[in-house]
Amino acid sequence: MDAVLTTLKILIIGDSGVGKSSLLLRFTDDKFDPEQAATIGVDFKVKAITIDGNTVKLAIWDTAGQERFRTLTPSYYRGAQGVIFVYDTTQRETFTHLTTWLTEVETYSTKPAIVKMLVGNKIDKENRQVSREEGLKFARKHCMLFIEASAKTRDGVECAFEELVEKVIQTPGLWEAEDGRHGNVNIHSTNTGGYCQC
Amino acid sequence: MSESEDENAVVQEDEVFEITDFTNASDWESFITQIEEIITNWNLTSYVKLQPLQNNEITNGDWEAVTAHLKFTNVPFTMTLHRLKFKPDTEQFVEELNEEDDDKIPHPQYVEDMMCIDNDFPARAHCIARWYGLRCFLILSISSSNGITNQSKCNLLTSSVSIALSNMSCDVPFFVQIQENWRRMYEGKAVSTGMSTQFEMVHLKKCPQQYAYLSGLLHLFKNKIGLTSLLSGETRVSARFTYVLHDWGIDGKWPAKPPDPEAVASHFGTLLYGCLEDPVTELQLAAVWPSMTGDLVIDNDIHSDFKPLSAPRWVVRLCYADDLTCLLSSYLYEFIKATNRTESMSDLLNVLEDHTTDKHLGQALEKITDPSAGGMLPGVKLASGLTKVVTDSQTLFRKSAYTLGRIAAVRGRIPREVLNNIKSYMFFQESTNSRQSSSQQQQASTYTFYHKLKAAPIDSLTHHLAMCAIVVNLCHGGLSALAQVWHVFVSELRTMLDKGECLPGIDSSKPDLNTCLLHQKLQMLNCCIQRKVLREQRSPRSSSEVDFKVNPSFVDISEDLTESNNHNNHMATDESKNETTPLKEVDKYDGNLETSENAAASSNHSERLSSNDSRGKFSVQSDDEDEFFECESDIDLGDTEQKHITSGDQHQEISEQQSLDQVSFTVNSNKTEDGAIISRDDVEHSTNENKDSMVDIDVSYPAEGRLKPCDDLNLLRCNSSLFIPHTQDHAPVTEDQLEEQAEVFSKLGDTKEGSKVRAKMQSASLRSDMEAFKSANPGCVLEDFVRWYSPRDFENGELSQRMKIPQNLWVTTWKSAKPVPAHRQKRIFDDTKEAEKVLHFLTNLKPAEAAQMLIPVCTHEALLVLRLASDAMKESLPSLPLICNQIEARAAQIFKQWHMYGSVANQFQPWTKDIQSKVEDLFRQITFAETMIERARSLQHKFRNLGDTAQVNAFVRQLLEHPEVPLDEAAVGPVGCIIKYYFQNQQNIVVEAESPLSSEQSEDVRLPKEIPPLPKPAGREFIIRASNSYPSPFSRKLPHRMYAVLMQNEFRLASAVSHDSTFF
Ligand SMILES: Nc1nc2c(ncn2[C@@H]2O[C@H](COP(=O)(O)OP(=O)(O)O)[C@@H](O)[C@H]2O)c(=O)[nH]1
């Protein structure tokens, strides 16, 4: 089945420099570009992916993460079905900052059941500061999907996005169009338990 | 078992039937086979015995109904099994009926049930269960047409079922529905070991004279079962007489005082709630006599032993108004009606040829709202037209409109004084809301209920507007009134903008994206007004615009000098400063700005606030700075400002510059936020040629626009602290503008080029920050900037790799950024333009659209009212808070998903049918809750004399939760006494009405005539039971039963007579 069923809006957030843009580039173009400039404001990419025979188009919004750009992002939370929280496993403060990001999502997202995924990035690097267990624990506490990844070595990247999309599709009512603006499309949805797949 | 499965079963059966060799079988045989199949599927193929029915189990137990479809010839029938669900613990009690001695054959289950006296007159049950006391039975009814009216057809069906059931050893009674459905006529039969029971019914409009009393009914029953002996004690009788109270009198009527229309019409502070008529229409009192010896009771046309006041049991039941008109719901329903109208402002007024200009419209409105204008105004015409629309309306909510028409005299124009009241309520009135003041503090920044609903804060201008709109819509003539209020509102906004007055009840923060679009727009307008005020407060002293433009920097300096003078004479200046310079005022605004920053920015906020604490420390540092500046000051001066300085006495100017820096810091740190964000937009540094800024490190200018030092960092290339500059605030934006921006960004596509353009588009604030940074930190380099702005991009003493990419936007922007303090930068945010956009947006809304925008705010208010009311009633209605939770959650869901804009900013998008129906549904739920509350309040009022509050609440709760409530001590108990009192009052009224001619002569005749305490019963029910040998005296003794109900317009007998099929 090749017809694109629906477009899902995904958001990537987290402190500046944790590798959000790199993860996105890895996912969309399977590239790692050390020459990637620091994001200004928001940027976005599109990619179609097929899961369980259903093709969905992803519109993924990448954000800058610096304090000064923060005020721009809340608008992009609106209508997003999924959000990826990224931290750098070699920078503890990017992990401790996650609660701030969580509050922001809770405040501004319009979907009650928005799917949240936590990605611990840069596991290829040596000086790890945040253990996998800590990441897991945080994800469980906040009902998030969790994965560790490296945009550089491509570990976990594709899996992260696929898991997220699958979860969105399985969450009843989440991927449906808001206020009937875009016609309703029916993807069969299997019922699975809560989202803590950690 | 589900219906569809049964259907399958039937279909299968048909197939089997066709394939095997029964081709000669008749329709009749086929029908019987189908029934047998169904009986098998339902596991009814053995005689089972259950535990005896518990007291009231028929009412309180769980019933299930299973349906199967079948056909006779080609006529479709349905078979339904009604059954009280087994309780888990009784299931084990099941025992097989065993055939022993003839005498000791136990009765089948259905006979036990019929004769069980603990379930007489159940409060809620299927009519068959009520008439026969059965807990399990089958009903065969014809699917289509008007029922079975032909007796022979009926007999055929009955015997078919009877054969099938006895083939299958099924002793469940079955009934065939005959006659028209509304008559509820059934004929039935049950077959068991050695016996069968015939269920028959009589249904008449009028009760035959001979059966009007128990005596006649007993006679009939005895005849039917061949009971001829004169022995007493063979029949048992239960009776239930029902009395109706429909007039509660002055003491019981609710609302005790109906709302005063005028008060409702001028009450804007909160929405009111409550019903306009009594939600409790009727009380039915049943006097019940449980099983008595039939032959000892006398009940005939001369005398009756059934004296309700001495009946052993009293039971009450209530009837409620179907379609109650309640205030809170009426506000909402009428408002929803307004949202569906399509008239524009000018259509509504029906006076303008020229629809284009607001001016004309305004004049028309002024005319219409001017009481001095004559009576021939279009308003009058309008009013009658509107009445017609309202009353003709086919909407769901017709009745409420009608009833409230009485409250709300439909008027074409709102009287001027009312309109003035409305205006001053919206714009001037202080909070009168106690709800508000308590929660005001926390509301400022935290995520509260109105955020959840995406509404607006209580007592904000938006809220006041919504309250006025919803009240005038209900009480002052609907849409035209709404249009007038809207016009007044928008005109006043315009005036305030022109005068530079900030909007009352709108906090000074940026648009809060968690509020409704209208509130965001008002916040936006308020931001614009504030900035306008700031600008205008600064510029008057600069003599004239022309001067300002000719040499802006000169003006700047002199202005700042005034400041520094003030500072030097610190003791004396506080007042004079106020007079001579408005700067103090300016900073006050900024203080406001800061404190009301929303939660998302709060981390930033506290950081900046901390500059207060570091003030002392800073002063010392800033002295060091000044030293440093003097040293460097002979270097080439490229900046405009520097040019000015060179033109005068350099040394002196610079020392003034020092004090300037101190002053501006002192002032600012006092009030925290940057005081000079957007003034002097005329100075457009960014457009000047900037060749000189390419110089690698430029320390040739004095520092300006510092906020505070950044930690303990020093500049990399100079020996100086790194300062965080004052920066331009991000432009305030509303959600529709953000959406538009997002749309533009996404249209650029996900190519590299698109990415670049996006970054470029968003780099304005980066550039502004860089320029401010440069201005605050002479001698800085990009590394310094990055250390403040994006610290993680400065690692191991150098820029991160990505920052070092040649020609990346950070580098290029940095190179082209000139040192300009925020207050002299071109303003990023054009408040004049934005204010016009908001006003244009609001002016162009149709009244119906304006109403739509206000719906979340009105709903928010309604839900607060409902919550308060429900909390007050939770003793009587413990489930109500949960219902409120559900309604609130639903509302939050709806309003969060409702976009009121399209992909272009400042364009209202009317709601979709989907949203509309969701909102209507929400309002229905609110109505339901309000109705529940009113029932409870009405009952609390009626039974207020029952005892203390807890007792009253407990009784009301019982009344609301159960279909019928038995009364302790019947007529003499506490409730009984209250009810007797109400009945007595009703009787008095009735009797007075019956004998209105109480002339002097007849007075003596009237006095002795006693008024009966209760009216004639509206209905009498009897259950008569007996055991007797039937059909012949030699038959086995079997139980029989007859139910009778006698009402004004209905007479029904339902008899169950058992036959001994072994000995007759
Ligand atoms: N070693 C390593 N470096 C990474 C990884 N992901 C990103 N980076 C680097 O981290 C820096 C910041 O990455 P970027 O994607 O721009 O972060 P963003 O600000 O979150 O978008 C860049 O220099 C990347 O090359 C990773 O998985 N491993």
Ligand SMILES: [Mg+2]
């Ligand atoms: Mg990035």
